[in-house]
Amino acid sequence: MSATMRAAVCLGPGGPETLEVREVPVPAVRDGWSLVRVMGAGLNRSELRTRQGHSPNVVFPRVLGIECVGVVAASTDPAVPEGTTVAAVMGEMGREFDGGYAEYALLPNALLMPVATTLPWDVLAALPETYLTAQGALDALDALGAGPGGGRLLVRGGTSSVGMAALSIASAHGLEIAATTRQKDRIDALAAAGAAHVLVDTGGSLAEDVRAIWPEGPDHVLDLVGAATAVDSLRLARRGGTVCVAGSLSGWAIPDFQPVAMIPSGTRLTAFHSDDLKGAAGAALLRRIVRQVEAGVYRPNIDRVFALADVVAAHRHMENDQATGKVVLIP
Structure with a gap:
């Protein structure tokens, strides 16, 4: 694993142009937290408000993103070993600590929701939040x-x-x-x-x-x-x-x-x-939702998929009310 990663860093409150893709250190694993290689992150309008400066107590610069899906790259939880596919939502992701707009995210173990699925990453990323x-x-x-x-x-x-x-x-x-x-x-x-x-x-x-x-x-x-x-x-x-x-x-x-x-x-x-369905509270429900999408009963309703490098365009697309359904970011 490289010592650095790409992340979309929000430099301060303002418009989409305050988001800048930078090379930053990969977060160091610590007790109670695991490192997730982010394979997709759904975008949410609450992230617009954080970027605009409307989320109390957010300290900039900050990597936004209140949700992500990916693979555990380094684990401190035996119940969620390395290689496990996981999703995570809320729990102050992208606000109190860096979130899903990056190649890797260091997340509290309590937020990790293991899920086994054959869905493509962009489809899985459109589901959790x-x-x-x-x-x-x-x-x-x-x-x-x-x-x-x-x-x-x-x-x-x-x-x-x-x-x-x-x-x-x-x-x-x-x-x-x-x-x-x-x-x-x-x-x-x-x-x-x-x-x-x-x-x-x-x-x-x-x-x-x-x-x-x-x-x-x-x-x-x-x-x-x-x-x-x-x-x-x-x-x-x-x-x-x-x-x-x-x-x-x-x-x-x-x-x-x-x-x-x-x-x-x-x-x-x-x-x-x-936030009521973060971590263990939402894990079983998310797995049930994934099975329904795999069976074709539920639809993922993806509007557009953007690369991490195009995060500014993704935010403009969302902020201008151009989306019908979910906007997804793929690192």
Whole structure:
């Protein structure tokens, strides 16, 4: 193994140009941490916010990347020996310590999720954060237990990577799905991903369009847009329905949120954070997801694959909302 590696280093808060591919030392293994040769890293919008300077306590320069897949190159955990294929998500990757935008990542053993698979690296890299978040959010909604014809699901932010994964999972469980997009040229992609109804979100309330499909409203709303649409989503859900906020495409905070005034009586508001499924908590679920992708039941929904050298272009592509599905970086 060489003593140095290539890594995309974020030099400080700012635009995509603050990312620079550099030759840096390979991290030294220490107790409780193992070295992973990164074979792929899914890109996430939270990394845009970190790069822009919106993640508290991040010290620059920093190698971003809240997830990666690869092979253990040097292990301090007998349960995950060298040569094991692993995935890792969250746990302050790319924030408190360097993450997946590199040829190697030194990761806490507690984050490593062993997985045996024949999937290509770009496909495997598209799954962990995206599918674990989608599955966790749908479970928080309690949306998957009724079986075919047992539920109506609205996905706001349907062309996001998590949105596309949620469509794949929910359609496999027989839910009737409506999904939103702001761009008419993405209607066909959402329909192909499993949406029976596609709504073009022009920035106002979706009430008229939703009521035309479901007069009583959807049973479940998965809101991946977040702060800007959460209150409207609460008004769209049927009485007794549930809204789960699991994304922040529009930011983190709902201004002047007044629960009693803004949550209709009987409607439930919940959330899901993918940090809940890091490490051992998500390992079995990830293996189950991988088997479903291998069987063709779930789709990886890859938008584009970029080389590490093209990380600036990858961030511009993501930041300009050009992606439909997952953007993957291959070192």
